[in-house]
Amino acid sequence: MVNEGLSFRFQRRLAAVAASLSLLLALLVLQLVRWHVLAHPDTIPAPVPVSLGEPQRARGNIVDRHGQLLATDVFRWDIGVSPNALKDADQEKLAQELAPLLKQSADELLAKIRAQPQAHYVLLASAVDQEVGERIASLRHRGVKAEPRPRRYYPQNELAAHLLGFVNVEGRAFYGVEEFYQEFLTNASTLYDSQGGDDTLPADFSPFIPSPVGRDLILTIDSGIQYLVQTELRHAIEYYGAQAGTIIVLDPRTGEILAAASEPAFDPNRYYEGNDRSWVNSAISLAYEPGSVVKVVTLAAGLDAQAITLDETFRDNGRLEIGGYEIRNSDRRAHGIVTLTDILAQSLNVGAAQVSLKLGPEAFYRYLRDFGFGQVTEVDLAGESAGIVKNPNSPVWSESDLATNAYGQGLTVTPLQLATAVAAIANDGVLMKPHVVRATVDQGRLIPIRPKAQQRAVSAETARAVSQLMRDATARSIDADLVPGYQVAGKTGTAQVPTLTGYSEDTTIATYVAFLPVDDPRVVILVKLDRPTRSTWAAEVTVPVFQRIAIELVRLLDIPPDTVRLSRK
Amino acid sequence: MLQRRFLAPYPLLAWRPAFLRRVLPEEAYLFARFLFVLAILLAAVYVYLQPARQISVTRFQIEDLQKEYARLQRENADLTRQLATYTDIRRIEARARKLGYQPPDTHLFIVMSASPVEPIAARQATDVGNAPAAAPHEPWWQWILDWAAERIDLPAYAQARR
Numbered sequence: 188m189v190n191e192g193l194s195f196r197f198q199r200r201l202a203a204v205a206a207s208l209s210l211l212l213a214l215l216v217l218q219l220v221r222w223h224v225l226a227h228p229d230t231i232p233a234p235v236p237v238s239l240g241e242p243q244r245a246r247g248n249i250v251d252r253h254g255q256l257l258a259t260d261v262f263r264w265d266i267g268v269s270p271n272a273l274k275d276a277d278q279e280k281l282a283q284e285l286a287p288l289l290k291q292s293a294d295e296l297l298a299k300i301r302a303q304p305q306a307h308y309v310l311l312a313s314a315v316d317q318e319v320g321e322r323i324a325s326l327r328h329r330g331v332k333a334e335p336r337p338r339r340y341y342p343q344n345e346l347a348a349h350l351l352g353f354v355n356v357e358g359r360a361f362y363g364v365e366e367f368y369q370e371f372l373t374n375a376s377t378l379y380d381s382q383g384g385d386d387t388l389p390a391d392f393s394p395f396i397p398s399p400v401g402r403d404l405i406l407t408i409d410s411g412i413q414y415l416v417q418t419e420l421r422h423a424i425e426y427y428g429a430q431a432g433t434i435i436v437l438d439p440r441t442g443e444i445l446a447a448a449s450e451p452a453f454d455p456n457r458y459y460e461g462n463d464r465s466w467v468n469s470a471i472s473l474a475y476e477p478g479s480v481v482k483v484v485t486l487a488a489g490l491d492a493q494a495i496t497l498d499e500t501f502r503d504n505g506r507l508e509i510g511g512y513e514i515r516n517s518d519r520r521a522h523g524i525v526t527l528t529d530i531l532a533q534s535l536n537v538g539a540a541q542v543s544l545k546l547g548p549e550a551f552y553r554y555l556r557d558f559g560f561g562q563v564t565e566v567d568l569a570g571e572s573a574g575i576v577k578n579p580n581s582p583v584w585s586e587s588d589l590a591t592n593a594y595g596q597g598l599t600v601t602p603l604q605l606a607t608a609v610a611a612i613a614n615d616g617v618l619m620k621p622h623v624v625r626a627t628v629d630q631g632r633l634i635p636i637r638p639k640a641q642q643r644a645v646s647a648e649t650a651r652a653v654s655q656l657m658r659d660a661t662a663r664s665i666d667a668d669l670v671p672g673y674q675v676a677g678k679t680g681t682a683q684v685p686t687l688t689g690y691s692e693d694t695t696i697a698t699y700v701a702f703l704p705v706d707d708p709r710v711v712i713l714v715k716l717d718r719p720t721r722s723t724w725a726a727e728v729t730v731p732v733f734q735r736i737a738i739e740l741v742r743l744l745d746i747p748p749d750t751v752r753l754s755r756k
Numbered sequence: 757m758l759q760r761r762f763l764a765p766y767p768l769l770a771w772r773p774a775f776l777r778r779v780l781p782e783e784a785y786l787f788a789r790f791l792f793v794l795a796i797l798l799a800a801v802y803v804y805l806q807p808a809r810q811i812s813v814t815r816f817q818i819e820d821l822q823k824e825y826a827r828l829q830r831e832n833a834d835l836t837r838q839l840a841t842y843t844d845i846r847r848i849e850a851r852a853r854k855l856g857y858q859p860p861d862t863h864l865f866i867v868m869s870a871s872p873v874e875p876i877a878a879r880q881a882t883d884v885g886n887a888p889a890a891a892p893h894e895p896w897w898q899w900i901l902d903w904a905a906e907r908i909d910l911p912a913y914a915q916a917r918r
Binding site: 201208212255256259261318337342344411739741747748751754 | 783787790794797798801804826827829830831832833834836837839840841843844845846849859860863865867
């Protein structure tokens with residue numbers, strides 16, 4: 188009986204164990220079937236990727252022509268807490284712990300946390316440094332959220348701010364190359380490389396290029412020259428009491444912009460402290476009446492079209508009536524028989540108007556367009572303006588416009604258009620497309636941007652003849668030794684500021700555009716000051732600024748003086 | 757008992773060799789067979805789950821590495837920022853001025869002779885037969901420059917001379 192009883196109990200236990208194991212196995216198999224057969228792959232949650240910030244906002248680096256870093260991405264941390272997940276004691280402890288790291292008092296932090304006790308998230312600090320952010324993240328506090336976010340950083344602060352533009356906290360770019368190359372820098376565009384890309388990346392660029400994003404820009408600007416130009420512009424505005432100003436340094440042979448500065452300026456790291464007036468790049472966006480600088484283009488057009496000759500003279504009676512509008516010289520004087528050099532040296536409006544009248548409207552406006560006026564230069568910067576040049580076939584055009592346009596009134600141009608037009612004369616009559624990006628770098632592959640000729644504005648002979656006229660005019664009206672050791676060809680322009688009732692008598696916009704050395708031009712420099720108060724004349728306010736910059740530039744660019752250079756030839 | 761209860765309708769499943777009938781009681785034999793089947797099933801599950809486990813582990817490792825990569829990327833960005841700050845042109849200028857440097861007053865250019873060596877045509881004309889090649893002509897002051905360069909160690913000059 189006992190044996191039978193034991194055997195029976197043993198058998199029952201055995202059956203129970205077998206049933207349990209079978210049940211477990213069945214559950215396991217059922218679960219596996221549910222996961223791998225019944226469940227669609229889409230219903231299985233994918234592993235959450237680790238956020239590397241916000242990939243759509245990460246941007247490539249921007250460096251100058253020597254590899255100096257101008258813009259990069261850094262990470263700044265947002266530190267927040269969930270008050271509803273923290274007990275009172277924990278809140279106090281947390282505030283004590285975070286206070287020294289966030290450089291805020293514990294009471295201040297506690298007040299922030301307790302202001303919204305039921306909130307899921309309260310921001311305690313934003314834009315926290317990388318080191319502090321990492322430390323807070325490593326504390327692994329329950330209820331604390333430390334999130335790194337990419338932010339655009341400009342290590343040179345306001346240097347070349349107008350050329351760079353800025354990126355706001357949402358990752359949207361405004362102005363400059365940041366906006367123009369938005370898609371390229373954020374890796375959002377497909378790059379169609381039609382110009383090869385086998386050029387080797389110079390070793391100097393290695394610390395900053397290629398960036399983790401792999402889409403970088405090498406600019407044409409030289410940080411040293413840019414710094415010089417910005418410093419001089421700031422001093423000039425202060426010294427001459429001007430309201431604003433622009434300086435452009437251009438290589439006439441390639442159209443490369445070596446430096447461009449505008450005032451008022453801003454710091455792209457603190458763009459929110461600026462406004463529309465400071466953000467806008469007046470070198471390309473603000474068109475103005477340039478004044479007498481246009482006389483250079485007028486003479487070049489007259490000579491090229493053979494409407495006038497180099498030794499031609501004009502009778503200057505001090506006034507010229509055309510289309511019911513009386514044209515006078517700026518000094519209100521008659522100069523008698525004048526040459527082309529006189530027209531430039533003494534900036535004679537009457538003489539320039541006679542040239543355009545001889546040329547006729549069709550040819551004159553064709554030449555203006557050939558020199559790039561009235562159309563965008565296609566510079567690779569966002570926000571370029573085309574300026575206004577009247578069409579002779581338009582009803583708003585009158586014959587007087589032909590005369591006034593000849594000396595830079597009644598038309599508007601941007602400083603860059605003006606510099607590019609004068610650069611065409613320096614470059615044997617060929618108008619080059621100005622550009623700020625020297626090369627793009629795609630995943631370490633260098634793709635140079637080749638200089639591009641827009642069109643021939645005038646013949647090489649005409650361009651050289653006008654260069655000589657400009658040189659002689661500079662030597663006669665300004666100083667033969669303006670930049671010691673170098674011949675300079677330039678033209679001033681003092682434009683009255685247009686008002687609702689005509690032109691202001693007291694305020695002017697002063698411009699000086701010049702290039703050097705005359706025999707082999709390496710740089711074109713444009714200096715423009717708006718409404719200077721110390722003097723209203725370009726020769727007195729912009730020429731000294733040009734002189735200071737040019738003297739430094741020939742050193743920075745290693746341009747040998749005329750005596751040395753010409754002795755080599 | 758078990759045989760009677762569960763296996764009576766399936767005699768084939770109840771079959772076992774004669775020597776086992778003698779050694780093992782019926783219940784123990786059936787339990788052993790059950791364990792054997794269970795072991796095979798568990799082995800099958802193990803074979804399936806093992807790679808799944810490895811995938812999960814690898815996924816966690818990848819996640820860790822991604823975190824580490826992100827951290828290094830942030831650190832790299834910060835180092836780039838620091839490096840750029842140290843090469844800030846204003847900082848360098850301030851430092852240079854502090855060290856007593858000044859912008860140069862003059863820039864000296866030295867005009868060198870256009871043809872420092874004998875023209876090729878002339879050399880070929882004098883190269884007749886097995887006559888030893890003439891030593892290149894050097895101006896009398898050249899040895900002074902060489903001597904001075906050796907003393908003050910001008911690597912660029914030495915390289916140019918080579």
